[in-house]
Every structure is written in C-alpha cells, then in structure tokens.
Amino acid sequence: MLVRIFIILITLTLFACSSRNTPAPVVNAQAQTPLNQKVKNSLTGTEYIVKKGETLYSISWRAGLDVRTIASINQIAAPYRIFPGQKLYLTKKPSKPSKNKPSSETLHKPQQKVVKKPVATEKKQEYGESARRKNSVNSSSSSSATFSQKIKRWVWPAKGKLIARFSTKKQGNKGIDIAGSRNDSVKAAADGTVVYAGDVLRGYGKLIIVKHNDDYLSAYAHNNHILVKEQQSVKAGQVIAKMGSTDAERVMLHFEVRFRGKPVNPLKYLPRR
Secondary structure (H helix, E strand, O other), rough: OOOHHHHHHHHHHHHHHHHOOOOOOOOOOOOOOOOHOOOOOOOOOOOEEEOOOOHHHHHHHHHHOHHHHHHHHOOOOOOOOOOOOOEEEOOOOOOOOOOOOOHHHHOOOOHHHHHHHHOHHHHHHHHHHHHHHHHHHHHHHHHHHHHHOOOOOOOOOOOOOOOOOOOOOOOOOEEEEEOOOOOOOOEEOOOEEEEEEEOOOOOOOOOEEEEEOOOOEEEEEEEEEOOOOOOEEEEOEEEEEEEEEEOOOEEEEEEEEEEEEEOOOHOOOOOOO
C-alpha cells in the first residue's frame, strides 16, 4: 500500500514539472526588483494631468526634459507653480494651418518696390550704438542658452562603498548607488534649492531633488527620513536626509545628476576619493 502511494506521488510530481512551459521567475533574496526595473515613471505621452504632491521639477524629471521646456510650452512663469488636476503639455502643440487662403488677385498682383529713405548722417552714430547694444543683449542671451552654468564645488553626497555605476544603456542605472547603514547622513552635493521632497515617484522611495542652477539638478533617493522642505536653500555638504531603503532592495543612496533634463554621469563632477 505504501509503495503504491509513493508511486502515485512521484507520478504527480513529474507531471507538474513537465507541465511548466516557462521558467520560474528569478527573485532576489528580499523579493524586490532592482530600481531600473521598478521605476515606471517615464512620461512619453503628449499630455499629463498633475497629481497631488508633484512639482514641475518632478514631472520634468520623469519626462527627461528640461523644466524650462515644459514651462515654456505651457506658459508657466518661474517659480513654476502648478496644481493638482492641471493639464500640462509635454510637447509643442502643432500650429493649425491658416484658413484664409490668398486670393488669385493677391497672388497675381505685382509687388510694389519699397524705397528706403536714407538715414540722416548725424544720427548714424546713435543708431550704431543702439544696434551694438541690441547685438550685445542678443549675444549674451544666446550665450547663456548655449554655455552651461558651472558648479563651483561638488561634494560626495554620502560616505560608503560605490556599489553601482552610471550606465548609458536604455534600462541602465541613471546615477550611482552608494552603500551605507540606516540613518547615515545624506548631504547636498552642491549649493542649491530644494525643488521636490516627497515619495510620489514610485521606485525612488523618499526622494529629494535639488536645483543648483538653471542647468543642473541632483536627486537623492531611498531616504529613511527627509530633513528639508521644498523651496529651502541648502549648502554643499549640508545634511538633507537620512539614508534608508524606501523602495529599494537594500539600505543605500541612489544619486543622480541631470544636465538640462538629461541624466549625466555623477562621477564626472564629484571629486576623486
């Protein structure tokens, strides 16, 4: 009798194994997935409805766009205040073609030549100076848009072993990961203003985003405690949070730097250890 039951159990086990068509999913020891697989925040559509707790900086972070781009598209002036339920456009709306078509009479009408009157000789210098001023303003505005505003001083945001580096791959790490112990100090990497402090961005846990200037932002993820508020000014090396494991597989700091909305390698800016 016992032999028969044993044979039946073996048969059932073999049948169950043979019926599996796909391999069992691989899960780490803590049953959590890596950050690059957990973050489901990228915005790829053309429109977005603002949710509670979001800022224009957190939305631009998700969209991978410069905050000034979204602000310009939606005609939002600094300091870029938004509200829940507000519709934002992430791309420029296509301009509608004009319905007023030119008449055949207008098309065939000969154009009249415009004769420019010479400017008085005594006013040449005046016009020349104003033109120089205008060119100077244009060149300065264009240069500010072309050349980046450098950060004078960068510091490491946390002490600890570097456990993951920046990757340019599509699903790669968009920053660096620094190991540590719970409640280790997390510091601002450079002078700036806190533009986001919360836990709305799934996959980042308790997150802080600091604006250093119009070009550079930095982010500090997985914190256990946030010690700063939005719109608060911070100095390089100032403790802004306590390290944790919120939305992470271990205690660590995930640190990112964005240049005009795009992820860049933080190790290019941080001093050598």
